[in-house]
Amino acid sequence: MERLETVVELTSVSKHYAHGVVALEDVSVGFRQGTFTAVMGPSGSGKSTLLQCAAGLDRPTSGRVVVDGRDLTTMGERKLTRLRRDRVGFVFQAFNLLPSLTAAQNVGLPLRLTGRRPDPELIGQSLEAVGLGDRARHRPAELSGGQQQRVAIARALVTRPAVLFADEPTGALDTGTSRDVLRLLRGLADAHAQTIVMVTHDPVAAAYADRVLFLADGRLHGELPDPTAETVTSRMLLLEEAC
Incomplete structure (x- = not known):
């Protein structure tokens, strides 16, 4: 698939x-559009801060952040809130579903938060995209942990965001379920050109990405294209030794 413009x-x-x-x-x-990037680094390296600044959840002290062609660093709070709501999707370790x-x-x-009436067809498409088209009427307690995370991903996708930010999205899941969610994210990038940026501590999870960015002490320490769990582990060991 051809990679298009830089989204963030x-x-x-x-x-x-x-x-x-x-x-x-x-x-x-x-x-860039349609790419899946993992962000890794030792504890306290700045991974979550990078995600929060890139997503407009936190303002940088200096520098520039552009999302979907719009400069977040010059936006007022109202416009920034609207952009986050309409063009940015979020998935976290906690599913945060209303029971x-x-x-x-x-x-x-x-959609309701934007004052729009939810479109059943659009909601159905989002659930179909995560493999839960037949679970639309189930409440969270009737779903497995992996299914709940899929609902959370569908919720993040329903506004058709330019970028999906995921902070340890498989941290609360068992190994098998984690792989299912990671395959889903990989498929969203490949089949739907969804831009995904994922913070993780797991080399196996990072191996699903197109590349891995490494952070230490708040600075970038290179990147790894076409990662495998083994190459990611080796780079992390070198990074931790250097720190």
Whole structure:
């Protein structure tokens, strides 16, 4: 598949907190349409901060973040909230589904939050995309952990986001279920040109990506194209020794 334009671009992004804490320092990286990128690094390396700045959840101290052609660093809070709502999808380790709602109702929540009436066909398409077209009327308690995470992914996709950010999306799942979710994410990138950026600590999970970015002490320490679990593990060991 031809890779198209850069959907997310960070230019010289730094994030400093009080008391001299540096979470990110001069990070420049882009994420192209239809690519699946994993972000890895030791604890405290800045992985989650990178994700939050790229997604517009946190503002960098300096630098520029562009998502879907729009500069987040110059946006007011109202426009930034609208962009996150309409063009950015989020999946986290916790599924964050409302227990009293069906799968379809949970998927439709982002549309309701925008003041739009949920389109049953659109919701059905999102559930079909994650292999749960026959579970629309099931509530979270009637679904397995992997199925609940699939509903969370369908919810993130229902607005047709430019980019899907995933923070340890398989962290609460067993090994077999994790692989099912990772294959789903891989398929979304391949079949639907969905841009995906995933933070993970698992080399096996990272091996599903097109490339792996490595962070340490808030700085980029290279990337690995076409990763395998073995090559990722080796790079992580070298990185941890260097730190």
